[in-house]
Structure formats: structure tokens, C-alpha cells
Amino acid sequence: MKKRFIAALLLLSLFSGSASAYDSYCENNAVKRIGSDYAFQLRDISERFDRVLKEFSDTSLNDEAADSVSQLAELYSQRIALFNEFSAQIDRQETSLAAALIDYDILLKRLKLRLTEYGKYKSEIATLTSLYLRGGCELSDIESKEKDADEAYIEIKAVLAEISALSSEIEKMIGGPLPSSFDFNRAYFITDILKLDPDGLSEVPGAASLCVPEGAERAEYDAPDITSQYNSAVESYYALGTVLKAYISMVEQVKKGEEDIRLGMISSEAFEVLIEARDGAQLAVAQSKASYAKALMALDAACGGALTAQLGISDEKAAAYQSAVSGMRRGEGLWLVGKTANGTVFSPVLLPQGIYFGENDTGRYTISYNGLRIGSSPIGQACTVADVEYVCGCEYAEITFYKNGAKAVSFYIDVFSPYGEFIKTS
Numbered sequence: 001m002k003k004r005f006i007a008a009l010l011l012l013s014l015f016s017g018s019a020s021a022y023d024s025y026c027e028n029n030a031v032k033r034i035g036s037d038y039a040f041q042l043r044d045i046s047e048r049f050d051r052v053l054k055e056f057s058d059t060s061l062n063d064e065a066a067d068s069v070s071q072l073a074e075l076y077s078q079r080i081a082l083f084n085e086f087s088a089q090i091d092r093q094e095t096s097l098a099a100a101l102i103d104y105d106i107l108l109k110r111l112k113l114r115l116t117e118y119g120k121y122k123s124e125i126a127t128l129t130s131l132y133l134r135g136g137c138e139l140s141d142i143e144s145k146e147k148d149a150d151e152a153y154i155e156i157k158a159v160l161a162e163i164s165a166l167s168s169e170i171e172k173m174i175g176g177p178l179p180s181s182f183d184f185n186r187a188y189f190i191t192d193i194l195k196l197d198p199d200g201l202s203e204v205p206g207a208a209s210l211c212v213p214e215g216a217e218r219a220e221y222d223a224p225d226i227t228s229q230y231n232s233a234v235e236s237y238y239a240l241g242t243v244l245k246a247y248i249s250m251v252e253q254v255k256k257g258e259e260d261i262r263l264g265m266i267s268s269e270a271f272e273v274l275i276e277a278r279d280g281a282q283l284a285v286a287q288s289k290a291s292y293a294k295a296l297m298a299l300d301a302a303c304g305g306a307l308t309a310q311l312g313i314s315d316e317k318a319a320a321y322q323s324a325v326s327g328m329r330r331g332e333g334l335w336l337v338g339k340t341a342n343g344t345v346f347s348p349v350l351l352p353q354g355i356y357f358g359e360n361d362t363g364r365y366t367i368s369y370n371g372l373r374i375g376s377s378p379i380g381q382a383c384t385v386a387d388v389e390y391v392c393g394c395e396y397a398e399i400t401f402y403k404n405g406a407k408a409v410s411f412y413i414d415v416f417s418p419y420g421e422f423i424k425t426s
């Protein structure tokens with residue numbers, strides 16, 4: 001019962017510690033690598049869309065209007081598709097970098113363990129050599145340890161080669177050398193898979209908008225099949241629990257061995273065997289934790305980032321989206337619009353300047369279009385909004401923030417874009 005309790009505490013510490021240590025490092029680097037090109041293309045499409053929309057609003061000629069409708073529908077579809085591609089590329093790059101960093105961390109742990117073993121073998125060889133000269137041991141004893149040392153040395157060279165190759169790969173991903181003080185926990189996202197609802201994870205949005213222009217179709221997305229990734233994560237979870245129990249057992253045996261060797265009940269050689277077994281079990285825990293983290297990342301990628309969504313958006317990603325906003329739609333903060341099986345979802349990602357909600361404040365916001373309220377949600381949460389038809393000349397919806405029951409401020413939001421900034425109403 002005691003070992004089971006300790007193992008449960010270790011699992012809990014892995015979940016809370018790694019989840020809190022995981023940050024936006026990988027996402028930031030992914031955006032730095034690919035963000036500027038996509039942001040430029042998105043801004044170009046957005047600005048062309050706005051120019052055509054203005055021309056459409058100004059013209060009264062049927063042939064010109066028909067041409068504008070066709071262009072608007074095409075540009076709208078291009079922007080939705082490009083935004084989805086941009087987001088997917090960021091997710092792929094982030095997942096690849098995190099996996100590479102985790103593999104690098106495990107290689108360093110393996111190297112440290114093998115170096116320790118090699119140093120121990122060399123020390124034992126020196127001791128045995130001295131004993132042999134005094135007739136205290138056989139030559140075969142020395143040869144046996146030399147064989148162990150040679151095997152450890154061969155593995156050290158192999159691990160160093162893997163480290164060198166992976167280091168070069170990581171440098172390409174981040175555009176430079178990895179800092180020697182890098183905290184590898186920043187690459188591990190760990191959470192309790194058994195507390196997640198797989199059905200809820202499958203409702204992942206793709207890019208959408210509040211309205212669609214004439215001639216265009218609303219984006220629709222099939223819920224992804226995450227069965228394989230979810231099952232793999234569950235299997236990795238239980239595998240981690242198994243190796244944790246084995247490690248706890250070895251820790252207890254080492255503690256007992258310390259007492260036994262003090263009482264002269266076991267030899268120093270037998271105690272060293274226990275130490276090696278404990279260190280091996282510790283490495284097995286690290287490797288199993290790495291496998292579980294990568295399984296969770298694969299699941300997160302399959303469901304469009306639903307696991308890590310609560311961690312928010314990285315500074316680089318937010319800046320990339322903001323830089324892609326058309327010059328005619330510039331404002332403050334950042335919002336995103338997506339589509340799920342339950343409908344269109346509006347997410348206020350970064351609130352505009354001047355809007356602050358303290359710990360004891362209550363807040364909410366409402367969204368209205370053409371005088372009709374289409375959604376409402378508590379502050380800090382996404383909002384499912386009703387689908388509405390575009391009304392010619394009504395290019396904005398209005399979002400109003402309320403603080404402690406009183407109206408605070410209102411902004412306009414672009415109804416045709418999957419992303420944008422809050423535009424002041426006056």
C-alpha cells in the first residue's frame with residue numbers, strides 16, 4: 001500500500017510539474033521558422049479581399065458587381081484554406097521540435113549514466129590491478145571488468161554520435177545552438193489522460209468566420225478520428241505507472257541495502273548491484289515519461305491542439321496573426337473564429353488595451369450583428385455564436401464587454417475573417 005501511494009504521488013508530481021513547466025518555447029520557434037511567409041500571404045489576401053469588398057459596395061453596375069462577388073468568394077476560400085494550413089504547419093513544427101528535444105534529453109540522461117558506469121569500471125580495474133599484483137585476485141577478474149568498461153565506452157561513443165546528429169537537427173529547427181542551461185521540461189507536456197474525455201477532444205475547430213460573402217460556403221469540418229492516438233496515450237500512461245512502481249521498489253531496496261551494508265549483512269559488491277539497478281530503473285522512468293509525453297503530443301496534434309489549448313497562445317503566434325491583419329482592419333488585441341461540430345466559435349485571445357478584470361471582478365461579453373445578439377459568454381471563455389447571413393454593407397459585428405454587471409466598452413470585429421483585432425467603435 002505504501003509503495004502504491006508513493007507511486008501515485010510521483011505520477012501526480014509528473015502531471016503537475018511537467019504541465020506547469022511546459023511553455024510556448026516550441027511554438028514560438030515554430031512560428032519564427034515559418035510565420036513571416038504565411039503572415040505575408042494572409043495579409044495580402046486580406047487586403048485584396050477588403051479592396052474588392054469596397055469596390056463591390058461602391059459599384060452599381062451589374063457586371064462589375066457579379067465579378068466582385070466571384071472574386072470575394074474566391075479570396076474568402078483562399079484565406080480560410082491558408083489560415084488552416086498556417087495553423088497546421090505551426091502544430092507540426094511544434095510537435096517535431098518538442099519530440100526532438102525530448103529525445104535529446106533522454107540521450108543526455110543515458111550518457112550521464114554510462115559515463116558514471118564507465119568511471120566506476122575504471123576505478124574497479126585500478127583496484128583489482130593493485131590486488132592482482134599482491135596476489136589478491138585473478139587476472140580473469142580484471143579482464144571481466146575491462147570487458148564491461150569497453151562495452152560502456154562503445155555505448156558512450158554511440159550515444160555521443162546520436163547527440164551530435166540530433167543537436168544539428170535541433171539547431172536547424174531553432175536557428176542556432178541550444179543553450180547549455182536549457183530546461184528540457186519546457187518540451188514535456190504531461191497531463192492525466194484518464195481525466196480527458198475523448199469525445200470532447202474530437203470537437204476541434206478549423207478556421208471559420210461570422211459571415212460568408214455571397215457565393216462562398218461556410219467552412220465545415222469532420223471530427224477527426226483520434227482513437228489510435230488516444231489508445232496509445234492510455235497505454236503509455238499505464239506503462240509509465242508500471243516502471244514507476246519498479247523504480248519505487250528499487251529505491252526501497254537501496255535504502256534497505258544501506259542498512260544491511262552498515263550491519264555487514266551484504267557485501268559492497270552486492271550493494272553496487274542494487275545501485276546500478278536503481279539507476280537503470282530511474283532511466284527507464286525517464287524513457288517511459290518521454291514516450292508518454294510524445295504520445296500526448298501526437299494526440300494533441302490529431303485533435304488540433306485541444307489538450308494544450310488551455311495554455312493559451314504564444315507571443316510569436318499572436319504577433320504573426322496580428323501582422324497578417326489587413327491595414328483597413330487594424331485595431332487592438334486578437335480574436336479567432338473557428339468551426340466545431342457544435343457550431344461557430346468566437347475566441348477572444350488577447351483583450352484590447354484598457355480592459356482589465358481583477359480577481360474579484362465578474363465579466364462577460366456579448367456579440368451582436370445587424371442589431372441581433374448572436375452570442376454571449378463569460379470573460380475568458382470562447383463563445384458559440386449563431387450563424388447569420390451577411391447583410392450588404394454590414395461588414396462588422398459588435399462585441400461589448402461588461403464588468404461587474406456594467407457596460408465597459410464596445411468594439412467592432414470583422415465578420416469575414418477567421419482572425420482579427422478589436423476595432424474601436426468611435
